[in-house]
Amino acid sequence: MxxxxxxxxxxxxxxxxxxxxxxxxxxxxxxxxxxxxxxxxxxxxxxxxxxxxxxxxxxxxxxxxxxxxxxxxxxxxxxxxxxxxxxxxxxxxxxxxxxxxxxxxxxxxxxxxxxxxxxxxxxxxxxxxxxxxxxxxxxxxxxxxxxxxxxxxxxRDAKTTLQEWAQARGMAPPRYEVVDRSGPDHAPVFRIRARLENGRAAEGEATAKRAAEQAAARALLKEVDP
CATH class of the missing domain: 1.10.1520.10 (Ribonuclease III domain)
Incomplete structure (x- = not known):
């Protein structure tokens, strides 16, 4: 063939x-x-x-x-x-x-x-x-x-690590919110913000919500625990 x-x-x-x-x-x-x-x-x-x-x-x-x-x-x-x-x-x-x-x-x-x-x-x-x-x-x-x-x-599961970091300091678990959703329905891009109880926040972007949450968590970890 x-x-x-x-x-x-x-x-x-x-x-x-x-x-x-x-x-x-x-x-x-x-x-x-x-x-x-x-x-x-x-x-x-x-x-x-x-x-x-x-x-x-x-x-x-x-x-x-x-x-x-x-x-x-x-x-x-x-x-x-x-x-x-x-x-x-x-x-x-x-x-x-x-x-x-x-x-x-x-x-x-x-x-x-x-x-x-x-x-x-x-x-x-x-x-x-x-x-x-x-x-x-x-x-x-x-x-x-x-x-x-x-x-x-x-x-390294960034969301789990960030939650453990927050809990070790007496904070509530991080919150995740969709900041933006762009692109066509068949190929969306999500921008997610991860926010801690103390007001610290960071954003991540990916083609799936779960991946965008992980990206946001990784970005926030770099800020709070470099």
Whole structure:
């Protein structure tokens, strides 16, 4: 099977040329376009989630041989969560080669975090099925790159840390409010303000409310506890 020019270029971006191109096509086919004759990427997504988990668990244990399970767990979660997968997908412009049904195309499916994260997991599974675990591991570690180096920072749950900081000083839990919501309905951008009982506040922005709250909490932590 001959791949389109876009998919051939995509192979160069991810650093893997498929022996079985059908696996790549399936990984990039969203369920909105799937049919009995055109399998979608949901089964690959299921497998890719497990392959990613294994690769990251092994990498974390090799990186820090003295870390306890309690220390490893939040680092692991930071590396495999959907937001991280979507971030890697954006890094390789995966959205440009996603095969979507019309409904997803008109609602901005190529930019949706959930779709990008799912497709990234499906891509990992496709590489694993095409070339085995060692090749899949090498691709994942290369694409995740510096995220492994900064995992301690990423694993820090800013909202929880800020709440603990406030409670330790006898304050009520921080409050979060939506300051602004911009962009189209299919790709909104939220600006959230985190405020402490003592009046200190900071803002954060992201394409999801939860992520914007975390960004606001991180910004406020830098102000109150540098």
């Amino acid at each position: 001959r791949l389109s020019h876009d998919l051939r270029a995509f192979q160069e971006r991810i650093g893997h040329v498929f022996a079985d191109p059908e696996l790549l096509i399936r990984a990039m086919t969203h369920s909105s376009l799937g049919s009995p004759t055109r399998p979608d990427n949901q089964r690959l997504e299921f497998l890719g989630d497990r392959v990613l988990g294994l690769v990251m668990a092994e990498a974390l244990m090799s990186e820090d041989r003295s870390a306890s399970e309690g220390q490893l767990a939040p680092r692991f979660n930071a590396l495999v969560r959907k937001e991280t997968c979507a971030d890697v997908a954006r890094q390789i412009d995966l959205g440009a080669v996603l095969k979507l049904g019309r409904s997803e195309q008109v609602t901005g499916g190529r930019r949706k975090e959930a779709l990008l994260g799912d497709a990234m997991e499906a891509l990992i599974a496709a590489i694993y099925r095409d070339a085995g675990l060692e090749v899949a591991r090498a691709v994942v570690l290369r694409l995740w790159g510096e995220r492994l180096d900064r995992v301690e920072e990423d694993a």
